[in-house]
Amino acid sequence: MGYDASNPMKDRITDVGPRDYKEFLPPVIKRNFGKWLYHEILEPGVLVHVSAAGEKVYTVRVGGARLMSITHIREICDIADKHCDGYVRWTTRNNIEFMVDDEAKLKPLMEDLEKRKFAGGSLKFPRGGTGAGLTNIVHTQGWLHCHTAATDASGVVKAVMDELYDDFGRMRFPAHVRISLACCLNMCGAVHCSDIAILGVHRKPPMVDNEYLANMCEIPLAVAACPTGAIKPATVEGKKSVAVNDEKCMYCGNCFTMCPSMPLADEEGSGVAILVGGKLSNRISVPMFSKVVVPFLPNEPPRWPQTVEAIKKILYTYVEDAKKYERLGDWAARIGWERFFEKTGLPFTEHLIDDYRFAYTTWRTSTQFKF
């Protein structure tokens, strides 16, 4: 029976949860589940896992744009049907992995993937994303779908990956480099824990639509949304509204999230900040937050040249200078942040000095530093 709008609860199915992942495991994975002995990276984008029973599974990892059409997904399914008995998976960084159980099937799969291009010339399925190199950029909605964005997601990611493309397909870095992007400081995703992070930021306080604010917003919610206490309830021309203390506002946009009558996105005001040195793993050093090193670069659609340049400068200075296994944050911590700024040539400005609440611990309470 089709959906009946006059009887919405009839035949309603709910709380069934996701499908059980075991329904979709390739047979070789199912047979050897929990019995893997070791793995090797055969070449960039190609892995082999060997099980206790001596079975092998070969994985070919290719880049995905994350945002994709059903047409593209159908093409992925066609490839999986042709080479992988209909099985395929996505990674936690939105790469796509095709698996085969026989080395003989590997080459035809890779050759098939390599030759597929979009009409504009971009590779549909570039191989890579493994080992100590570059992998996909975890990113968000941007101007495509979110109302709180200070920058775009898909556009910036495409511009950055185009420039760094060669390193998606090779493994010559000291350690993994994780780049991520969030289009506002809700930070959906991983910007606060990535080697390099691109973050959409505003530079102007919200505009207040006094006319309709009381109708549109729960005023106490907007007041409580502000991390710096910049908002207070106010009566403006006889109407209930809010007043923003611009001196206290740091343009986080959280009040707009709560209250549609406080928009703050601005063509010149909004742009991106760059953070570096975060990591999530516990390998050698503990997980780290990324730190702001570039306070602002303008939005420059469609290719964001200044943002791309800054990222290249940071990334390749690290690649040249760091020791094996050092993540970007490990490297910066070892050489000291003053050396980081010296080597990358990035200007250090007052914007980078923490001034939020217990900021004190981020200042230097030591005479140990390098001139």
Ligand code: HEM
């Ligand atoms: C003000 C708060 C938020 C609003 C209004 C919002 C709104 C939305 C909307 C409209 C979509 C698109 C849904 C669709 O495509 O049909 C979406 C998708 C999504 N949101 Fe949010 N969101 C918010 C906060 C967050 C946060 C904090 C996170 C991170 C934990 C998040 C993660 C995501 C993800 C991962 C998607 C799917 C993206 C994809 O297409 O791959 N959102 N959100």
Ligand code: HEM
């Ligand atoms: C495994 C993934 C993640 C880890 C390990 C992680 C870790 C952390 C940690 C340790 C904090 C500091 C908490 C504190 O100050 O007490 C934090 C804060 C935060 N994280 Fe994450 N996080 C993850 C994923 C996310 C995601 C997906 C989002 C996007 C919605 C997110 C958004 C935030 C925000 C907005 C804060 C600041 C919260 C606040 O100060 O009120 N995190 N995260």
Ligand code: SF4
């Ligand atoms: S980071 Fe901000 S702007 Fe981007 S999708 Fe998340 S909430 Fe929206």
Ligand code: SF4
């Ligand atoms: S933008 Fe952020 S800091 Fe400014 S008033 Fe709104 S909530 Fe407060």
